[in-house]
Amino acid sequence: GAVVSQHPSWVICKSGTSVKIECRSLDFQATTMFWYRQFPKQSLMLMATSNEGSKATYEQGVEKDKFLINHASLTLSTLTVTSAHPEDSSFYICSASNFRQGNSPLHFGNGTRLTVT
Amino acid sequence: RKEVEQDPGPFNVPEGATVAFNCTYSNSASQSFFWYRQDCRKEPKLLMSVYSSGNEDGRFTAQLNRASQYISLLIRDSKLSDSATYLCVVTWGYTDKLIFGTGTRLQVFP
Secondary structure, three states, X not given: OOOEEEEOOEEEEOOOOOEEEEEEEOOXXXXXXXXXXXXXXXXXXXXXXXXOOOOOEEXXXXXXXXXXXXXXXXXXXEEEEOOOOHHHOXXXXXXXXXXXXXXXXXXXXXXXXXXXX | OOOEEEOOOOEEEEOOOOEEEEEEEOOOOOOOEEEEEEOOXXXXXXXXXXXXXXXXXXXXXXXXXXXXXXXXXXXXXXXXXXXXXXXXXXXXXXXXXXXXXXXXXXXXXO
């Protein structure tokens, strides 16, 4: 089945630093990648949608200058949390799909647990 | 009204029981529907897509009722390993944007 690789699985960083998270589709071309954030005991909240070669579309309330998304190729998207603060600590999950293939379901990365101290 | 609503549970059922979850959605134009399973502190994994005619995969049966705008998931002969959170996922209208429900937590006990 389709595999999405997300790296790193967990990261601890100091307040004020930036963290980059990578999301790769390993065996299919991901026309669209999504980035979600999940706080404890809550559902996934979509942060942004990125299509290969174009700017990401951010959801309301998500700061695009803080959460930089790059989708440079059909197999790689990156999320950079800039100037991270403790309130950014969360579980970040990417997902990918090839919507050119119709109603293709999402395939998720294994998530990145970010802790900002 | 929330875009996608689920009863958060938890549903505590004994092994072998049959349990059903419902999920309602607000956008009547939604086109695609899925059930995902999420284990604690892990990423969601696709359990099954939901088709208009209903579909079954082993012990799992999914149904779609467009008129009432809900989907359901039935689990028969529950196993301990079925304990997880089940997320209802719906595309928003005619877009590819996916909306997640908050999930229904299932706990199967011996």
